[in-house]
Amino acid sequence: MLISVIIITFNEEENLAETIKSVRSAVNLFPKGFSLVEIIVSDGGSTDETINIAKSLADLIIESPKGRHNQLNFGASVSKGEAFLFLHADTYLPEDALIRMIIRLKDPKILGGGFKKHWNWSDQVKRTSFLKFCCKIWQGVGNLLVGATKAFPGDNGIFVRKETFDFLGGYKPLWICEDFDFIYRLKKIGKNHITYIQSPVLTSARRLERYGFFRTIILWTLIFFLWKLGMDPKRLRNLFKKYSIYLRF
Numbered sequence: 001m002l003i004s005v006i007i008i009t010f011n012e013e014e015n016l017a018e019t020i021k022s023v024r025s026a027v028n029l030f031p032k033g034f035s036l037v038e039i040i041v042s043d044g045g046s047t048d049e050t051i052n053i054a055k056s057l058a059d060l061i062i063e064s065p066k067g068r069h070n071q072l073n074f075g076a077s078v079s080k081g082e083a084f085l086f087l088h089a090d091t092y093l094p095e096d097a098l099i100r101m102i103i104r105l106k107d108p109k110i111l112g113g114g115f116k117k118h119w120n121w122s123d124q125v126k127r128t129s130f131l132k133f134c135c136k137i138w139q140g141v142g143n144l145l146v147g148a149t150k151a152f153p154g155d156n157g158i159f160v161r162k163e164t165f166d167f168l169g170g171y172k173p174l175w176i177c178e179d180f181d182f183i184y185r186l187k188k189i190g191k192n193h194i195t196y197i198q199s200p201v202l203t204s205a206r207r208l209e210r211y212g213f214f215r216t217i218i219l220w221t222l223i224f225f226l227w228k229l230g231m232d233p234k235r236l237r238n239l240f241k242k243y244s245i246y247l248r249f
Contacts, residue, residue: 001006001036001081001082001085001102001105002036002037002038002080002082003036003037003038003081003082003083003084003085003094003098004037004038004040004075004076004079004080004081004083004084004085004183005023005037005038005039005040005084005087005187006040006042006072006075006076006079006083006084006085006086006087007019007020007023007040007041007042007058007075007087007088007089008042008043008068008071008075008086008087008088008089009041009042009043009044009050009054009071009089010043010044010046010050010066011046011047011048011050012046012048012050012089013046013048013049013050013053014184015089015090015204016041016053016054016057016089017053017057017077017159018092019087019089019091019092019093020039020041020044020054020057020058021057022093022094022202023037023039023087023093023098024039024057025093025095026093026094026096026097026098026099027098027177028095029095029096029098029099030098030099032219032232037098038059038060038079038080038081039057039058039059039060039064040059040060040075040078041054041058041060041061041062041071042062042064042071042074042075043061043062043063043064043071043207044064044065044066044067044070044071045063045066050088050089060078062074062075062078062089067173067175068154068171068178068179069170069171069172069173069174069175069178070173071084072170072171073078073170073171076095076162076165076170079162079236081162082161082162083105083112083159083160083161083162084159084160084165084237085098085101085157085158085159085228086154086157086158086159086164087113087157088154088155088203090118090120090155090203090204090206091133091155091201091202091203091204092201092202092203093159094115094200094201094202096197096199097115097157097197097199097235100114100148100196100197100199101159104195104197105161106158109190110161110193110194110195111160111161111164111186111189111190111193111194112158112159112160112161112164112181112186112194112195112214113150113152113153113155113158113159113194113195113196113197114150114155114156114158114159114183114197114200115152115157115196115197115199115200115201116143116146116147116196116197116199116200117139117142117143117146117153117155117156117157117200117201117202117203118139118200118202118203119135119139119202119203119204119205119208120202120203120204120205121205121208121209122205122206122209125184125205125209126187131213133191134213134214135208135213138213138217143200146196147196150183150187150191150194150196151180151183151184151187152179152183153179153180153181154178155201155203156201157201158182158183160186164186167189168182168185168186168189170182174233174239175233175234175237175244176223176227176233176236176240177224177227177233177236178221178233180227182225190239192198193237219240222240224237226239
């Protein structure tokens with residue numbers, strides 16, 4: 001089985017190399033000749049060293065119109081894999097991620113899924129014992145909810161079979177919550193055929209660090225519920241556009 005790992009980027013020179021290296025480390029666990037992986041970087045117009053880093057580490061680099069939905073779809077359109085794994089540039093894979101993913105996909109009933117998630121805090125950020133406790137609770141509750149509902153955010157590492165992705169028409173042209181929209185459409189055609197992998201990906205906590213833990217959690221919660229209530233995604237994006245690091249795509 002050929003797996004296409006599609007990484008979306010925009011000025012990610014600080015994170016991209018480690019993300020790709022985490023994918024390569026996961027590939028190294030495969031028995032020789034067992035499976036193939038291609039790494040595709042779908043860039044949205046980076047002006048830093050992202051492209052040069054990608055050239056030395058990825059198998060294919062493509063330039064896409066800016067926007068997560070564009071970059072995800074463009075990456076899928078040039079891929080050769082039988083299944084896609086979509087990664088944010090600041091999300092690192094555990095070493096056993098790809099093996100576990102392939103084992104799950106050996107079951108023809110499985111359409112796709114995602115991973116458990118842990119937050120990766122910078123060593124330079126000082127957290128009080130109370131904040132560490134709150135972070136642990138948030139992380140634990142978040143993983144319980146995702147595991148129960150199979151509603152994976154994009155930074156949990158969403159994977160899907162190519163034929164299923166094509167059947168759904170890929171990601172819709174939404175400027176925000178395109179990940180939840182995709183997962184909810186996937187659930188409609190087979191909620192019981194979506195799998196949750198317990199090995200956690202490691203996602204940067206930079207947004208939490210920059211804007212503050214509680215402020216950012218409130219923001220994310222508002223975004224999700226306003227989207228669920230039917231607010232136009234473009235209006236929703238404009239409402240929160242000042243938080244540019246979260247809405248950077």
